[in-house]
Amino acid sequence: MKYYPDADKGLDIALVNREVESAFADHGNDRVQMPPKVYVTLPTGDFRTMPAYLPSLDIAGVKIVNVHPENPAKGLPTVMALTIILETTTGQPVAVLNATGLTDMRTGPAGAIAAKYLAPKKDCVLGIIGTGRQAEAQVRAIARELTVSEVRVWSRNQIHAEAFASRLDTPDNRSVSIERTCDCDILVTTTPSRSPLIQNEWIHEGMHINAIGADAPGKQELDPEILHRARVFVDDPAQAFHSGEINVPISKGLFQTWMIAGTLGEVVIGKRRRERPDEITVFDSTGLAIQDLAIAKIAMQQGKAIDLPFL
Amino acid sequence: MKYYPDADKGLDIALVNREVESAFADHGNDRVQMPPKVYVTLPTGDFRTMPAYLPSLDIAGVKIVNVHPENPAKGLPTVMALTIILETTTGQPVAVLNATGLTDMRTGPAGAIAAKYLAPKKDCVLGIIGTGRQAEAQVRAIARELTVSEVRVWSRNQIHAEAFASRLDTPDNRSVSIERTCDCDILVTTTPSRSPLIQNEWIHEGMHINAIGADAPGKQELDPEILHRARVFVDDPAQAFHSGEINVPISKGLFQTWMIAGTLGEVVIGKRRRERPDEITVFDSTGLAIQDLAIAKIAMQQGKAIDLPFL
Structure with missing residues (x-):
């Protein structure tokens, strides 16, 4: 059995996207x-257990990930994760990966794939709301799929926004x-x-939006009017109802499940698509166990491992 | 983070029982x-993900365990397991345990606790059907809770039965x-x-039976008539319906869920008990995630660990 302590270091983002x-x-x-993800509640947070099997990538396993909002005050990340990989023909545990960094990284490719299929054109101006690790993962992954001519960044804290813009290696960042x-x-x-930050009147026709931030009940970033104007794609309907961008509008009767236009998987296989240049598309990302397995597969190919006795 | 490669070595069984x-x-x-356990099906087996949190033992985590019946032909165990332990206040992964041996061991104490509370007396003749690792775990754990004056062993293969009897350290084994x-x-x-091995007429009043073998749909060891004569306790009702000794009788309409006398947990806290010396009691064991966490706690106190970088 192998342990990958730095599983997210030096990964080829283009390969992860694929x-x-x-x-x-x-x-x-x-x-x-x-x-479905299984939640267990702890005194000041929770942990989620995410098993999956992807036959075509020949990988099976489980990600275990916590969310503890008070951790930063203790010098620990809010979110930490391990992924366990089992050999698919024997069930033998073959790898344990430190998946804390991978968890940040694996959402970038989902946004990049959504942008690749749903963006109105291949040469794009990118707008980024927020400047955390997820913002950076999105820019890096999207820039592998499309030509990003300009990145516009906003944060509540302008110093953070300027620092973020100066950190990017895309050509024009402000x-x-x-x-x-x-x-x-x-x-x-x-x-x-936890309340709509993006006003309906700021959103023009033909845009694509990756709604990444909402990942728990009660979280939302978009004015629900935007969802009414848009065609809304999700990664997984059940997870999106529970904790995606649509969870608050659904709970208030402002969005109905039949309004979902399809899943990202259906978009990738061509079953669903952007239908008109002027329509607004939204991808509501909650994060799937299959993303964790796909990135774990690359990490196991490219990362350094410690050998551990098992049998 | 620590890895325990030999987590089952040298554990104090009496302490595990407690x-x-x-x-x-x-x-x-x-x-x-x-x-509930989550099942994922692989081409020639499956794996189960078993998360839990035990506040009073201050332990949280997940066991991941496969079942691959064709593994022995490949020189691998049918069942292999890892247990991941998270620190309960921060969610940080703090331990990975090789839980293959622990999985065998943790069912012994459940049987021992059932016997302690439900056996008709403290000085007992023990009958063991089957001579695998689970049979040995049961004898070892029960002998810590009760005085075992004699062990009677039967296996389809008499050589196995004799070898098993000679291996035991209880005083009189045959x-x-x-x-x-x-x-x-x-x-x-x-x-x-997968068919009743134990006939109704062989079972006399006042006995206690630990039904350990049935752990998947379709498995059964006892004539359903025995269940009708007995008071049947389970570890967890939902798991017992799905895969315990009662699963086949329930599917055939020969046993009803209301016939369950209670859970082992209710027996331990005194809410349910053996009510008459002459009643037959059955404990239907399927294996709970909380047993895996309880034994992991002892293994982390007593076992040797390899330090692994995590943060």
């Missing part, structure tokens, strides 16, 4: 096993107002907001 | 979190006929049988 795209294609073709950030081709929202 | 008893008491008092084995105070069945 594996994640392949995983979503399998999901669209209903070829994966992915039971910290601007929230309205100006929303005036783009692909908008990516990555905040932990 | 921790498992404590875990069942918490279960009886409804103080544990233990979502390989006998199946009928004579059943003529005892505590009968333990540990076979993978």
Whole structure:
């Protein structure tokens, strides 16, 4: 059995994008096993257990990930994770991966694949709301799939926005107002907001939006009016109802499950698509176990491992 | 983070029995979190993900365990397992345990606790059906809770039965006929049988039976008539319906869920008990995640660990 302590170091993002795209294609073709995430509540947080099997990538395993909002005060990350990989023909545990960094990284490719298929054009202005690790993962992954001519960044904290813009290696990056950030081709929202931050009037026809931040009940970033104007794609309907961008509008009767246009997997296999240049598309990302397995597969190919006795 | 490659070596069985008893008491008092096992099917087997949190033992984690019946032909165990332990206040992964041996060991204490509370007397003749690792775990754990004056062993293969009897360190151990084995105070069945092996007429009043072997749909060891004569206790009702000794009788309409007398947890806390010396009691064991966490706790206190970088 191998342990990968730095599983996220030096990964080839373009390759990760391809594996994640392949995983979503399998999901669209209903070829994966992915039971719902199981939540266990701890005194000041929770942990989620995410098992899955991806036959076409020949990988099976489980990610175990916690969410403890008070951790930063203790010098620990809010989110930490391990992924366990089993050999698919014998069930033998063959790898344990430190999946804390991989968990940040694996959402970037989902956003990148959504942008690749749903963005209005291949040469895009990217708008980024929020400047955390997820914001950076999105820009890096999207820039592998599309030509990003400009990145507009907004954060509540302008110093963070400027620092973020200066850190990027895309050609033209600037910290601007929230309205100006929303005036783009692909908008990516990555905040932990619990009330709509993005106003309907800032969103113009033909845009694509990756709604990344909402990942728990009560979180939302978009004015529900935007969802009414848009065609809304999700990674997984059940997870999106529970904890995605649509969870609050659904709980308030402002969005109905039949309004979902399809899954990202269905988009990747061509069953669903952007239908008109002027329509607004939204990808509501919650994070799937199959993304964790796809990125674990690359990490096991490219990362350094410690050998551990098992049998 | 620590890795325990030989987590089952040298454990103090009496201490494991106490921790498992404590875990069942918490279960009886409804103080544990233990979502249902999640099954994922692989080409020639499956794996199960078993998360839980035991507040009173201050332990949280997940066992991941496969079942691959064709593995022995490849020189691998049918069942292999890892247990991941998270620190309960921060969610940080703190330990990975090789839980293959622990999985065998943790069912012994459940049987021992059932026998302690439900056996007709403290000085017992023990009957053992089957001679695999589970049979040995049961004898070892029960002998810590009760005085075992004699062990009667039966296996389809008499050489196995004789070898098993000679291996035990209880005072009087013998390989006998199946009928004579059943003529005892505590009968333990540990076979993978898919049809009733134990006939109703071999079972006399006042006995206690640990039905251990049935752990998947379609498996059964006892004539359903025995269940009708007995008071049947389970570890967890939902798991027992799905894969315990009662699963086949329930599917055939020969046993009803309301016939269950209670859970082992309720027995440990005194809410349910043996009510008459002449009643037959059955404990239907399927294996709970809380047993895996209880034994992991002891293994982390007593076992040797390899330090692994995590943060």
